[in-house]
Amino acid sequence: MTDKKTGEFEFRLAGIRDVDVLTSLRVELLREMGNIKTAEGVPELENGIRAYFRSHIIKGDFICWVAVSGGGIVATSGLVVIERPPIMGNQKGLEGYIMNIYTRPASRKMGAAAGLMKMIKEHAESAGINMLWLHATPGGRRLYEGQGFTARAEMEKSDPEMNVEMVLYFGGAY
Numbered sequence: 001m002t003d004k005k006t007g008e009f010e011f012r013l014a015g016i017r018d019v020d021v022l023t024s025l026r027v028e029l030l031r032e033m034g035n036i037k038t039a040e041g042v043p044e045l046e047n048g049i050r051a052y053f054r055s056h057i058i059k060g061d062f063i064c065w066v067a068v069s070g071g072g073i074v075a076t077s078g079l080v081v082i083e084r085p086p087i088m089g090n091q092k093g094l095e096g097y098i099m100n101i102y103t104r105p106a107s108r109k110m111g112a113a114a115g116l117m118k119m120i121k122e123h124a125e126s127a128g129i130n131m132l133w134l135h136a137t138p139g140g141r142r143l144y145e146g147q148g149f150t151a152r153a154e155m156e157k158s159d160p161e162m163n164v165e166m167v168l169y170f171g172g173a174y
Contacts, residue, residue: 009074011115014064016057018073022064022100023050025076029102033137056080064100065119067112075103075112079120081129090130096120098134113140117147121168135163 014022026049030036036045056062060081067075078100086093098120103112124132136144141151141164149166 008069008110009067009112009115010069011065011067011119014057014066014073014076016054018064018066019050019053019057021073022053022066022076025073025102025104026100028104029100032102063123065116067103067107067116069107069112074107075101075116077101077113077116077120079123079132081127092128092130094127094129096124096129096132098132101134101140113143114147117143121147131167131169133165133167136166137163141166 023046027036027042027046030045036042053062053064057064063079063081065077066073077098080097080099082095082097084090084093084095098117101113101116120132123129132149134144134149136149136151144166147168149168151164151166
């Protein structure tokens with residue numbers, strides 16, 4: 001996938017050279033979500049995140065795009081490619097779990113996350129991934145609905161303040 005520029009942002013695939021920034025952005029995301037409440041254990045967590053990114057970016061089962069503005073990465077996204085036994089409508093058996101969507105506060109509401117979602121969807125369609133799914137925070141749900149995602153019925157009944165599982169199908173027989 002080639003680099004793309006839209007408005008203020010340049011969108012590109014992340015690589016090994018970006019692992020430290022990706023790690024930092026993931027920690028920022030986890031702090032905002034309330035997953036990190038104190039500094040205790042954060043260095044070990046950062047090491048684990050860094051190791052995951054290094055390993056899985058190289059393997060190709062974690063694909064990450066970033067939005068760059070002002071010479072730095074301001075938003076990130078990730079796609080975990082999952083291979084299951086094929087079924088009718090999904091002969092490749094490929095699904096994609098979208099995670100790690102995060103935009104730094106100063107760059108929010110400017111199209112970075114929407115641009116990253118577009119990159120993920122284009123890649124998924126071209127790779128034969130029939131289904132994308134994610135867990136949306138209440139703040140991100142509108143973005144994903146605008147991208148064609150719908151809440152799974154069983155998850156819709158959950159607490160509206162919680163993350164909701166959302167899915168987008170590309171014509172598979174799910």
